[in-house]
Amino acid sequence: MIKLTDLLKEITEAKQVGDLYHFTPLSNLKKILETRYIFANEEGYVSTSIRPNMETSYLQNMKTKSIARLMFDGDKISTKYKIRPFAYDGAFNSDDPEDLGEEQIMIPGDRFNFIPYLKRIDIFLNKKETVNPKILELLEKANIPYKVYQGTPISNIPYSQPKTGNPEDINIGNIPEKRTYTKKEMYYPNMKTTFIKVYANLNVLKNTLPTQDKGILAGISSEYPDYYLIADRSDYKNDREWVNSKGEKLNTKLIPMPMFNDPKWRETWKKVIPPDNYFNERLTKDSYYLIPKNEVN
Numbered sequence: 243m244i245k246l247t248d249l250l251k252e253i254t255e256a257k258q259v260g261d262l263y264h265f266t267p268l269s270n271l272k273k274i275l276e277t278r279y280i281f282a283n284e285e286g287y288v289s290t291s292i293r294p295n296m297e298t299s300y301l302q303n304m305k306t307k308s309i310a311r312l313m314f315d316g317d318k319i320s321t322k323y324k325i326r327p328f329a330y331d332g333a334f335n336s337d338d339p340e341d342l343g344e345e346q347i348m349i350p351g352d353r354f355n356f357i358p359y360l361k362r363i364d365i366f367l368n369k370k371e372t373v374n375p376k377i378l379e380l381l382e383k384a385n386i387p388y389k390v391y392q393g394t395p396i397s398n399i400p401y402s403q404p405k406t407g408n409p410e411d412i413n414i415g416n417i418p419e420k421r422t423y424t425k426k427e428m429y430y431p432n433m434k435t436t437f438i439k440v441y442a443n444l445n446v447l448k449n450t451l452p453t454q455d456k457g458i459l460a461g462i463s464s465e466y467p468d469y470y471l472i473a474d475r476s477d478y479k480n481d482r483e484w485v486n487s488k489g490e491k492l493n494t495k496l497i498p499m500p501m502f503n504d505p506k507w508r509e510t511w512k513k514v515i516p517p518d519n520y521f522n523e524r525l526t527k528d529s530y531y532l533i534p535k536n537e538v539n
Contacts (some may be wrong), residue, residue, distance in 0.1 A: 255311035259316030261361065262345055265395075268308035268365060268377070275380045277422040278414055280312075280356050285458065287326070288356075290314065295395045295455075307368035311395060314359040316345070316411075322349040333396040352424040361409045366395055366533045381405065383416040423514050429473040429527065430461035431501065436480055438470055438538050440492065443483045460533065469532040473499070476529040484531060486539050495515040495532040502528040 264280065268504075274280060292375050294311065305496050319325065326346045345451045347354060363386055365373055373390060382405070389404035426435055437457035460470035474482070476496065484492040501507040 245323045246498065248447045252431065256361055259320045260292060261294070262292060262314045262316040262319065262325075262347070263294050263296070264288065264314065264356075264507070265296070265314045266312070267305075267309050268367075268371075268373075269311045271310040271363070271365075272377050273376065273378065273420070273422070274310075275377075275414070275417055276420040278355065278357060278417075278419055279353040279422070281422075281424060282354060282443055286350075287346040287348050289444075290316075290347060292345055294314075307365045307437075308371045308373075311364040311366065312356065312360060313362045313364065314356065314381045315361055319359050323354075323461070352426055353390075358410065360386065360412060364387070365390045366387065367392050369393075380417050384414050385411050385416075387412075421514060422438060423510065425473075426459065428507075428511055429499075430459075430471070433461040433463050433471070435459055438471075438533065439487045440533055440538055441485050441487070444484055448454075450452060461530070468533055468535055469495075470534060470535060471530040473527040474529055474531050475527050484533060490535060490537070492537045493534055497530050497532060499528055499530060502526075 254422045266274065294313070315523055316325065324347075326348060328344050328346050363381065365377075365388065367373065368389065369392065385407060386407065387405060387407045392398055393399040436459075439457045458472060460472050463469075463471055472484075474496075476498070484494050486492060508521065511526070
């Protein structure tokens, strides 16, 4: 039986998060607004930070040098979702806030409906770029408060007159919704999916997966009844080994994804895969690891 004191403690702790910030290349923002969701990664979380001026140079290697920063009400998020501090060295629940690289919002499904928690969107432009007018049109239609800066989140140099307003007045319904496929739908078409506890050992990084309690996403196919299927890249074949929770090496097989070279599949991926997961020849997974079911524990 739950004690009242414990319940009150839980409620109190759930409201001590503060504002959370999600960074993404500006090129993703239009699709994020049109799909109305931020999609969790394969490990089931959306990455955010408590630092509004965090280092963002890692985004420079993606499709754009301009960045969007979505500001969320972390206190409100914590009433529905578990938020887990995460350090880049793999340590969880550090007592030193400076050690924490991010705050992970654990998403039970694929999609995080961020709209009820959105407070503002900030745009940081490279000197040579301007904001896509279609993005500004969407922000205005939905009545989303926003600011535009010239420079990085660290420099915070104002670029244009911001649109201010009350987050409670945001109306995303003014933006036509577009259909988006999840990674699960793209990687495991017509399969059942589940989460299993297995870990990937690399030459450099040990036990890198899964990084969350429920495990890593795997497919179940009638074509391979004795195996779980995990999407991965063929270029890992020489340095990735899979082990179970006991540390025992699994007898895995690596097979090509049959749909990877299908032009229709590739075109669908490029057009409708969730933002932050754009199609890239080198990074997009092209193979399945077959994990023996009887070796997973």
